[in-house]
Amino acid sequence: MPRSTGAPVRFERVALIGLGLIGSSLGRALKRQAMAGEIVGHDAKPAVRAKSLEIGFIDRAEAEIAKAVDGADLVVVCVPMLAIGPVCEAMAPHLKDGAIVTDVGSCKTMARDAMAKALPKRVHCVPGHPVAGTEHSGPEAGFPELFHQRWCILTPPEGTDAKAVRAVRALWRQAGMNVEIMEAERHDLVLAITSHLPHLIAYTIVDTAVDLEADIKGDVIKFAAGGFRDFTRIAASDPTMWRDVFLTNKEAVLEMLGRFNEDLSVMQRAIRKGDGPTLFDKFTRTRAVRRSIIQAKQA
Amino acid sequence: MPRSTGAPVRFERVALIGLGLIGSSLGRALKRQAMAGEIVGHDAKPAVRAKSLEIGFIDRAEAEIAKAVDGADLVVVCVPMLAIGPVCEAMAPHLKDGAIVTDVGSCKTMARDAMAKALPKRVHCVPGHPVAGTEHSGPEAGFPELFHQRWCILTPPEGTDAKAVRAVRALWRQAGMNVEIMEAERHDLVLAITSHLPHLIAYTIVDTAVDLEADIKGDVIKFAAGGFRDFTRIAASDPTMWRDVFLTNKEAVLEMLGRFNEDLSVMQRAIRKGDGPTLFDKFTRTRAVRRSIIQAKQA
Numbered sequence: 001m002p003r004s005t006g007a008p009v010r011f012e013r014v015a016l017i018g019l020g021l022i023g024s025s026l027g028r029a030l031k032r033q034a035m036a037g038e039i040v041g042h043d044a045k046p047a048v049r050a051k052s053l054e055i056g057f058i059d060r061a062e063a064e065i066a067k068a069v070d071g072a073d074l075v076v077v078c079v080p081m082l083a084i085g086p087v088c089e090a091m092a093p094h095l096k097d098g099a100i101v102t103d104v105g106s107c108k109t110m111a112r113d114a115m116a117k118a119l120p121k122r123v124h125c126v127p128g129h130p131v132a133g134t135e136h137s138g139p140e141a142g143f144p145e146l147f148h149q150r151w152c153i154l155t156p157p158e159g160t161d162a163k164a165v166r167a168v169r170a171l172w173r174q175a176g177m178n179v180e181i182m183e184a185e186r187h188d189l190v191l192a193i194t195s196h197l198p199h200l201i202a203y204t205i206v207d208t209a210v211d212l213e214a215d216i217k218g219d220v221i222k223f224a225a226g227g228f229r230d231f232t233r234i235a236a237s238d239p240t241m242w243r244d245v246f247l248t249n250k251e252a253v254l255e256m257l258g259r260f261n262e263d264l265s266v267m268q269r270a271i272r273k274g275d276g277p278t279l280f281d282k283f284t285r286t287r288a289v290r291r292s293i294i295q296a297k298q299a
Numbered sequence: 300m301p302r303s304t305g306a307p308v309r310f311e312r313v314a315l316i317g318l319g320l321i322g323s324s325l326g327r328a329l330k331r332q333a334m335a336g337e338i339v340g341h342d343a344k345p346a347v348r349a350k351s352l353e354i355g356f357i358d359r360a361e362a363e364i365a366k367a368v369d370g371a372d373l374v375v376v377c378v379p380m381l382a383i384g385p386v387c388e389a390m391a392p393h394l395k396d397g398a399i400v401t402d403v404g405s406c407k408t409m410a411r412d413a414m415a416k417a418l419p420k421r422v423h424c425v426p427g428h429p430v431a432g433t434e435h436s437g438p439e440a441g442f443p444e445l446f447h448q449r450w451c452i453l454t455p456p457e458g459t460d461a462k463a464v465r466a467v468r469a470l471w472r473q474a475g476m477n478v479e480i481m482e483a484e485r486h487d488l489v490l491a492i493t494s495h496l497p498h499l500i501a502y503t504i505v506d507t508a509v510d511l512e513a514d515i516k517g518d519v520i521k522f523a524a525g526g527f528r529d530f531t532r533i534a535a536s537d538p539t540m541w542r543d544v545f546l547t548n549k550e551a552v553l554e555m556l557g558r559f560n561e562d563l564s565v566m567q568r569a570i571r572k573g574d575g576p577t578l579f580d581k582f583t584r585t586r587a588v589r590r591s592i593i594q595a596k597q598a
Contacts, residue, residue, distance in 0.1 A: 132524075195527065205497060225450065239579050243578040282506055296523075
C-alpha cells in the first residue's frame, strides 16, 4: 500500500485497464517515477496489448481482465465512459480485498454510479478525472509529460476511505498533476462548459465544412489557418471517447448548449440588424475572461 | 516603383495608415527587408504614433492622413473594415498619380467597393488580406515574423493594372507570405467559415461562460485547460476589428452560421435521444478533415 501524501507513493502491483492515450501515458509516468512494483496491462485489442509490451510501459499484458487485476493494489480504469460499467463488472469478483479502483472518465456522476453498482464494498472506489489529453489516440500516442501542470479532479463519494483518496491523490501528484477534490455533480457542470461544449462545437463547425460544396471545401482546407485550424485539431479527438462523453454527461451538456444557443441567437440578430454596439460590448467583455485566465496561470 | 516579381521589391516611400498589430508588423518587415526608402506612419491616436516612432518601425509620423500619403508610391491601409472608406476619402486628393493603394481588411467585397468609391482613377487599388494575426493589438504587439508562411489573398478587380498587382504581391512575398489571387466574393465566403464563424463561436461560448453563476465561473477559469482556453484566446481578439468584420461580411457569415445552426441542431437531437451511432459517425468524419489539413501542410 502507498505511503502517505508528500512521500513518494509506491504500489506493489498496478493494473491498467485500457491502454490508449491516458493508460499509456500513465504507464510511462508510473515507470519514470518508479511508482509500481509491477504494471499489468489489459486492453480489449490484442494489437494494443502487444504494442504496449513492446513500448515497455507495462511489464505484463493480460487478455483477460480477471487476470489483469489479480493481486493488484491499484486498478486504473482508462476506458471510454460507457465501458466503465462492463469493465468493473468483469473485474469485480477478482479484485483483492482493500484494492483501490479509480477511473479517468469525463463524467463523474456516471462513473461513480457505474462503479458503485458493479464493485463490491470490500474495495475502495475513488472516481477521478485527469483533465489532460491530445487529439491523438492509442498506446503510441502516450507520453509521461501529458499530466504535467494539469488538473486532476477527484470526486470521492461521502464516506470513501480517506487513505484510498490520499493514495490516488499521491499517484496523480507524482505524475505531475495538481489535484482537486470536488463533488461529482459540480465536476460534470464545470467540464460541460470548459471541455464538452467546446468539443461539440468544434465537431459541429468542422462537420459544417465537410458538407460544403467541393470547390469551396478545397479552399477551406487551404486557408484553414484563420481560426478553423484550431477547431479541426479539437475535432480530431477520439470518436468513441467523445460519443460516450455526450451520451453520459447529457444533462449538463444540454443545459450549457441551451445557454450557448440563446447567446448565439443574440449574436446572430446583432449581425443581421447591423447592431455594432452590441457586438462591440460582447467582444469587449469576453476579452476580460482571457485576462482572468492568464492571471490564474491557466494560459 | 518596385522591380518585377522575383527580384527584391523596393518602394521609395511607403505610407502605413493604421499602426496596430498588422501595420506595425508590416513596418517591421519593411525595415528588416529594406523594402522602403522611407516609411511614413499615420494613426488616429497620438500615443500610437509616438510609440511607433519610439519603436522605430516608421521613419516619420504624421497626424494628418493628407501629409502621410504625400508623395507615397505605396499606401497600405491597416485599419478596421469600417474605417477603410473614411480613410480613403481623406487621402484621395493627396495621393500622387500612379500610387498603389492596398488594404489588409477581412471583407474584400466591401473593401473593393469602399476603395473604388473613394479613390480617383489615377491611382491603382489592389485589395488584399494577409491572413495572419494574434489576439494582441496595438503597435507593441507587432513582429515581422507574423506573416511568415501564412497566406495573403489579393482580390484585384478585373482591369487592375498588372504591374500594381505584381508590386503588392512582391511586397507580401518578401514579408514571408504565400500569395494567392482570388475573386472578392469567393474570399469572403471562404473566410466566413475558416475565420469569421470560428471567431463568432469563440466569442459566444466565452460570453456564455461570463453569464454563469459566480461560483461556477471561478471553476471555469480554473479548469479552462480542457478546450475552453483555446476559445478564450480567440475571443480576446480586437473588438473593433471583429465588430467591423461581422458588420461588413454579414451575408457570408449569416449563410455559414445558418448551416452551422442546422448541424448543431442535429448534434443536439442526437445527444438528447442518446443516438450514439450518429455522434460516432459525425466525430469520425471530422477526424478526416484534420488529416487533409496536415496533408496540405496547414497544421
